[in-house]
Amino acid sequence: MPPSLPNRHPLHQSRLYAVQSRAKLAALFGLTRVTLHAVLAEERPFSLRATEITRNGKTKARVIQEPRGNLRPIHIVVRKMLTRIEPPEFLFCPVKQRSYVSNAALHVRAKEIRKLDIHAYFPSTPSYRVYWFFHTVMACSPDVAEVLAKLLTVDGHLATGSTVSPILSFFAFYDMWLAIAQIAKEAGCLLSVYMDDIAVSGDIVPDRVIWQIKQQVHSRDLIAHKERRYTGGIGEVTGALIKDGKLQVPNRQLKKTYKTRMALAATNDPAEIVRLSSVLRGLNQQRTQIEG
Incomplete structure (x- = not known):
């Protein structure tokens, strides 16, 4: 297991631990209490976009929710603070x-x-699990926990495109x-x-x-x-x-590497050569990471 990074600390030493007032919470974000209230009052603090993800030959539609405006840096700050917890x-x-x-x-x-x-x-x-974490585990006041739950979720759950969602999903x-x-x-x-x-x-x-x-x-x-x-x-x-x-890399990846090489050797299209070369580099890099 890798050694602890220098800036990591126990949970109870986090700057988010035991925050009891909105004023202190706003200060952690570099905001005034008035500005924090303005962020909370925004009607559409998240942007929505549709995308398609293809895995194992199956394509699924997915909605990406991303914080925007003054909410985005708040998510970044919380992510940094949570990832510093050991x-x-x-x-x-x-x-x-x-x-x-x-x-x-x-x-x-x-x-x-x-x-x-x-x-x-x-x-x-759900947002109530975010509230539970900040109130029960992080010992924040009920009001602060409620504010954090509202800031860090959309439509009652974690946002799919937020920088804080990966680590917050664990702590929730x-x-x-x-x-x-x-x-x-x-x-x-x-x-x-x-x-x-x-x-x-x-x-x-x-x-x-x-x-x-x-x-x-x-x-x-x-x-x-x-x-x-x-x-x-x-x-x-x-x-x-x-x-x-x-x-080792799975057999399906070896097959993909082989097919990519064959396609690269068979094409004269400059754009396709660039694309396939990039794919091949990625596959080779992944093999090096896995097999050394």
Whole structure:
């Protein structure tokens, strides 16, 4: 596990801890209380845009909600403050000096790996969980917690395009993640969390462990899905193949690399050459990251 960064600190030493007044909260954002009230009063503080995401050959429409105007820097400030809180060892994203590769590497010696995803994580993280975190865990006053919940959510949930949503989604369910970590520890298993991706591994991962984890997830009105089980020391975690105690790129990526090379060799279109060359560089860089 990477060493603690110099500017990290325990949760209770965060500048957001135990904020009791709107005036102090405004000062943390570099605002006056009047300006903070103006931000709260804005009718459309988030911009909306539609985009399409293609995964495994399937294209889905997605609405991106992004803070704008005076709200945007507030989200940035909160994100910086929350990411300075010392993260637990099992959290790999969003954490500096940890990555999808180090997340997968945690499980290379496991004989069995079990995986779960949380469905629609940001839209399923309600504003009342944000309020709960700031009031119960961070010991802010009810008024300050309510203000933060309003500033950091849209339509009653985390914004899909906000810089603060990745780390805040973790803290909004802080009690759940700590409970899941305890379940894994008591079973003698390793746990890693990469945003909404849960991986548990060990010599054996009992069904009761997965059942208990799913109970924790479902009791917070979240949905656990895409359950996977890998045995025999072979598995895939956050896009990296685990085999023979080492990390490798999956076969589908090797096939994509081969097809990209063939397409590059077959085209004379300058624009297509530039595009395919960029794709190939990205694939090669990813292989280097995973396999070294």
